[in-house]
Every structure is written in structure tokens, then in C-alpha cells.
Amino acid sequence: GNSVTQMEGPVTLSEEAFLTINCTYTATGYPSLFWYVQYPGEGLQLLLKATKADDKGSNKGFEATYRKETTSFHLEKGSVQVSDSAVYFCALSDRAGGTSYGKLTFGQGTILTVHP
Amino acid sequence: EAGVTQFPSHSVIEKGQTVTLRCDPISGHDNLYWYRRVMGKEIKFLLHFVKESKQDESGMPNNRFLAERTGGTYSTLKVQPAELEDSGVYFCASSPSQWSTDTQYFGPGTRLTVL
Numbered sequence: 001g002n003s004v005t006q007m008e009g010p011v012t013l014s015e016e017a018f019l020t021i022n023c024t025y026t027a028t029g030y031p032s033l034f035w036y037v038q039y040p041g042e043g044l045q046l047l048l049k050a051t052k053a054d055d056k057g058s059n060k061g062f063e064a065t066y067r068k069e070t071t072s073f074h075l076e077k078g079s080v081q082v083s084d085s086a087v088y089f090c091a092l093s094d095r096a097g098g099t100s101y102g103k104l105t106f107g108q109g110t111i112l113t114v115h116p
Numbered sequence: 117e118a119g120v121t122q123f124p125s126h127s128v129i130e131k132g133q134t135v136t137l138r139c140d141p142i143s144g145h146d147n148l149y150w151y152r153r154v155m156g157k158e159i160k161f162l163l164h165f166v167k168e169s170k171q172d173e174s175g176m177p178n179n180r181f182l183a184e185r186t187g188g189t190y191s192t193l194k195v196q197p198a199e200l201e202d203s204g205v206y207f208c209a210s211s212p213s214q215w216s217t218d219t220q221y222f223g224p225g226t227r228l229t230v231l
Contacts, residue, residue, distance in 0.1 A: 004158075032217045043120070043224035044159075044207065051217040089159065093217075102147055102214040103172060106159040 002027045006090050006107035013080055013114050021075040021110050023064075023090035031092040033057075033066050033073040034104070038087045047075075047088070080114045087111050118142065120223035122208050128229045134196040137226045141190070141210030147171075148191050149211075149220060150183060154204035162206075165191060166214060177202075198230045 007022040025031065035047040035057070048057030053068035062077045073090060090107040121140045129135050141148045150162040162181070163173040167188035176183070180199070185191040195202055205227050209220040 034219075036222070044209075044222040046219050046221075049217075049219065091159075102149065102211060102218060102220065103161045103164060103175075104149075104151070104159075104209075104220060105161070106151075108158040109156075 002031070002092060002094050002105045004090050004092055004105055004107035006088075006110050009109075010111035010113060013112070015082055015114055015116050016079045017114075019075070019077040019080045019084075019112070021088055021090075021112070023073045023075065023107060025071050025073065025090075025092050027071075027092055027094050029094045031094045033064070034091045034093070035062070035064055035073070035075050036089045036091060036106075038089070038109075040086070044089065080112075082114050082116055085112055085114045120208055120210050120221050122206075122223040122226050124226060125224065126227045126229075128231065129198055130231050131200055132197045134194065135198055135228060137193045137195075137206055137228070139191045139193070139208030139223060141208070142221055145210035145212050145221075146188065147211045147214050147218075147220075148185060149209045150191070150193055151207040151209065152204050153207070153225075154201070159207065162193075164214070171214070195228075198228075200230050203228055203230045 003026045032051040034049045036044040037047045048059040050057040050066035056065045091104045123138045148165040153159045161175040164171045165185045182194045205225045208223045211218045
């Protein structure tokens with residue numbers, strides 16, 4: 001079956017530090033990959049996505065590249081801000097097989113705290 | 117355009133009671149999904165509606181959970197009777213299509229506590 005593994009958290013950084021949150025996946029078909037973010041007191045919102053190998057998703061200074069050869073979709077940001085403090089979820093949606101193509105499989109989430 | 121809304125935001129009930137959660141998707145979105153996050157673990161899929169039909173309910177934990185989407189608009193998720201392990205955050209999401217490339221738009225979630 002499909003699965004997503006995220007690096008364990010929590011992650012604590014100082015403002016302007018470099019961020020990497022690792023994400024690897026297992027999928028039976030041709031998945032689309034997503035990063036969702038949940039800010040305190042809010043619901044999940046899409047941060048970025050990539051729908052095929054070698055695609056790079058980017059938004060708000062965050063980037064992630066779909067690496068089929070390493071089955072990875074690591075999230076990076078060059079300089080984090082206090083406002084980036086949130087829970088980050090890596091997820092996939094598999095195109096092949098099954099009856100629900102849109103179903104998302106999530107990683108366990110990574111709590112990021114950024115200090116001034 | 118209004119986003120996905122969920123009601124209530126919090127619910128505290130005792131074991132054995134019944135609770136009904138409601139989700140209103142974005143207008144025009146035929147696809148509606150329910151997910152659950154228990155005790156800080158990963159978010160898990162429960163089921164998927166296309167309009168009023170259940171496309172996939174493989175994630176429903178047991179027959180104490182009943183989901184409906186009458187008329188293809190809002191959806192309800194009823195837990196009867198509730199057990200302690202049902203505590204968690206229940207998320208609803210909607211999307212215009214069921215393609216795997218599509219973005220799902222999530223509601224704020226309902227935090228359910230079963231005592």
C-alpha cells in the first residue's frame with residue numbers, strides 16, 4: 001500500500017535559519033505529492049504540490065522537488081520566519097488502482113517552531 | 117468564495133453517546149472527503165463522496181460510524197455509540213474533481229473528545 005514517512009519532529013530553529021523537512025514515500029502507481037501546512041488554530045491548507053517526476057513546487061519561499069529515483073519530496077526554505085511556525089504534513093495522492101484516486105495518504109506531521 | 121466549513125468546532129461527549137459532525141464543502145465541489153487525526157498521529161482517510169454517492173469508504177473504522185451526503189451538498193458523520201478511541205480531530209475536505217493532481221481544500225476540523 002501507499003505510505004509517507006516524514007522526519008520526526010519537533011523542529012526548532014532561529015529566525016533566518018535554513019529549513020529542511022524530509023519526506024519519503026511508497027506508492028504503487030504515479031502519485032502526486034503535496035505539502036500541507038496547519039497554522040495554530042486553523043485548518044490544513046495547501047502549501048505546494050508537484051504532480052510528476054522532477055517537478056518543483058514552490059510557494060511563500062518554500063520549495064520541494066519530486067524525486068522519483070529517491071522517492072522523496074523534501075521541503076526546504078532558505079530563511080524561515082517566526083510566522084512559519086506551524087505543523088507541516090507531506091501527503092500523496094495515487095493515480096493508479098483503487099476506487100478513490102483523490103484519497104490522500106499523509107505523513108505524521110512535523111511541528112516547526114521558529115524563535116526570533 | 118466561502119471555504120469548507122465544519123460544525124461544531126469542538127465536541128465533548130461521554131462514552132456511549134452519539135455525536136454528529138457536519139461539513140459544508142465549497143459550493144460546486146462534487147468530491148467530499150472525511151479524514152481523522154487521532155492522538156497526534158498521521159491524518160487518515162475515512163471516506164470519499166462523489167456527489168451523494170460513497171465512492172470509497174475503506175477507511176471507516178467500524179459500523180459505529182455512518183456518513184451521509186444527502187442531495188450531494190453538505191455531509192454528516194455520525195458516531196454512535198462513541199468510544200474513547202474515537203477522540204481526535206475530524207477533517208473534511210472538498211475538491212472539484214477526484215483526479216490525484218487536484219488540490220483538496222480542508223475545513224478547520226472538529227475536535228472530538230470522548231470521556
